[in-house]
Amino acid sequence: MTKWTFWVGTFVAVAALWGINYSLEEYANPYIVRVIINCGIALILGLSLNLVNGCAGQFSLGHAGFMGIGAYTSILLTTLSNIDFFQSPMGIGWAVVAGGGAAALAGYLVGLPSLRLRGDYLAIVTLGFGEIIRIFFLNMEFIGGARGMPGIPRESNFFWVYLWAAVTFIFMYRLIRSSTGRAILSIRENEIAAEAMGIDVARYKVVAFVISSFFAGIAGGLFAHYQGFIDPSTFNFNRSVEVVIMVVMGGMGSFTGAALGALLVTLLPELLRVFAEYRMVIFSASLVAVMLWRPMGIMGHKEIWHFFKKKGEA
Amino acid sequence: MLELQNIHVNYGLIPAIRNLSLRVEKGETVGLIGSNGAGKTTTLRTISSLIRPASGKIIFDGVDITNMAPHEIVRLGMAHVPERRGIFANLTVYENLLMGAFTQKKVLPSDYDEVFTLFPRMAERKKQIAGTLSGGEQQMLAISRALLSKPKMILLDEPSLGLAPQVTKSIFDTIQKINKQGTTVLLVEQNAQAALKISSRGYVLEVGEVTLSDTAQSLLSNDAVRKAYLGEI
Numbered sequence: 001m002t003k004w005t006f007w008v009g010t011f012v013a014v015a016a017l018w019g020i021n022y023s024l025e026e027y028a029n030p031y032i033v034r035v036i037i038n039c040g041i042a043l044i045l046g047l048s049l050n051l052v053n054g055c056a057g058q059f060s061l062g063h064a065g066f067m068g069i070g071a072y073t074s075i076l077l078t079t080l081s082n083i084d085f086f087q088s089p090m091g092i093g094w095a096v097v098a099g100g101g102a103a104a105l106a107g108y109l110v111g112l113p114s115l116r117l118r119g120d121y122l123a124i125v126t127l128g129f130g131e132i133i134r135i136f137f138l139n140m141e142f143i144g145g146a147r148g149m150p151g152i153p154r155e156s157n158f159f160w161v162y163l164w165a166a167v168t169f170i171f172m173y174r175l176i177r178s179s180t181g182r183a184i185l186s187i188r189e190n191e192i193a194a195e196a197m198g199i200d201v202a203r204y205k206v207v208a209f210v211i212s213s214f215f216a217g218i219a220g221g222l223f224a225h226y227q228g229f230i231d232p233s234t235f236n237f238n239r240s241v242e243v244v245i246m247v248v249m250g251g252m253g254s255f256t257g258a259a260l261g262a263l264l265v266t267l268l269p270e271l272l273r274v275f276a277e278y279r280m281v282i283f284s285a286s287l288v289a290v291m292l293w294r295p296m297g298i299m300g301h302k303e304i305w306h307f308f309k310k311k312g313e314a
Numbered sequence: 315m316l317e318l319q320n321i322h323v324n325y326g327l328i329p330a331i332r333n334l335s336l337r338v339e340k341g342e343t344v345g346l347i348g349s350n351g352a353g354k355t356t357t358l359r360t361i362s363s364l365i366r367p368a369s370g371k372i373i374f375d376g377v378d379i380t381n382m383a384p385h386e387i388v389r390l391g392m393a394h395v396p397e398r399r400g401i402f403a404n405l406t407v408y409e410n411l412l413m414g415a416f417t418q419k420k421v422l423p424s425d426y427d428e429v430f431t432l433f434p435r436m437a438e439r440k441k442q443i444a445g446t447l448s449g450g451e452q453q454m455l456a457i458s459r460a461l462l463s464k465p466k467m468i469l470l471d472e473p474s475l476g477l478a479p480q481v482t483k484s485i486f487d488t489i490q491k492i493n494k495q496g497t498t499v500l501l502v503e504q505n506a507q508a509a510l511k512i513s514s515r516g517y518v519l520e521v522g523e524v525t526l527s528d529t530a531q532s533l534l535s536n537d538a539v540r541k542a543y544l545g546e547i
Binding site: 179182183185186189190192193194195196197198199200201253301 | 362364383384385388389393394395396400401402403404405409412413414416417459460463
């Protein structure tokens, strides 16, 4: 791809997002718009967690915590501070980025000591971290405590959510094909061999964790500024588990798989509304079914285009 | 090239290696033989710092590497081919090789060509997922991968593990070639005969201690060694 086609492509894609955003706001049913935007936020969450759980093979159960940090940091700037800049649409965009930055910093601080642990132990530590964050928000009166935080400017929309989802996907796709990405993958494949190849395993685990937390924070900020209201229970353990399900169901380490998982986990409960009270039963049963038939997830380690290639090629 | 001085390694309270001293001169192939649980793998892992010794000193190429991190040691020019090969099973052969060259700033096509001349099979299977290779090919891949870090010295942990005698022979021939091209080799093996045949010197390890060290020739003809490791009664 030349530079020229790249920029034209980017321009066309952004214009298309704009166009869809405009028509959704003008003509679509608000319920449909809400589901579509929830899908977009789920995409960012699923794609980002896939880097840690799928690619690096480190089982993290605290993604909602990082999402919460992103959400609360961004509303601190836009809703609670009196800085004029952060009231403007542009400023809100930067506040969301700041939320991502805060989540990344938290990811660094949590990751540094805890990524020395493996498997179940790491899962417990990250789970604990997620709960600490939630309870911290619960007890902070100035950010609303248990009552939550209303009156957040509702500035994020289809355009911003899907722009970030696209950025996340492209970033992850490029990352995993770089030497940093391969270092992260090799940790999952064989930690001892990775060390023997001269890879600073501890460092690359933290790198993966920080990147993943950053995008979780972005998702949190976008979510807060879409909902217009957040409370600590939004970022509870169930949310973390939901993201893990997206990754496991889609296929560990496959970004198109994580995206598919994110869409399924968000869309299925909505599509199953016709079954009324049996909705979640059927949803859970379908998860069990996927794991029975495809324990490696719908995609496994592969990306979607690998299925269209000739056999034997990788 | 490499010197271990009075190394002690413990796993919790249990001593795995006691007072081990060992020397490998530049350009040599040294065989470290012993039965299961003698501490062969532990010794190699201690050298490349995957395990920390309780006491003792390790000197590689004039540098004290006892307290270095594993990735720093690789940069000094030591490559470790781990036990059971440790290939990245879900990556392609080519990606595995790329990981081997991870510490290199620049990888030239000629670096790959060198490896492909040693193991033509790797060139044929470049795009294949490494986990689908046969055992022998996986061992070739593990060695090729280690060579791409351009090591001065290579540590081989049981390259014959689970391989047919034919394949073992061809792998050992290649190890000999690698050594002749100037790479120092420390070879850990249960297959004592095969190992000693290509080594200049050998150490016999028993329950964490070196019980015998001599030239490979005299070890091969040593009665105790023949009885214990070469399967003669």
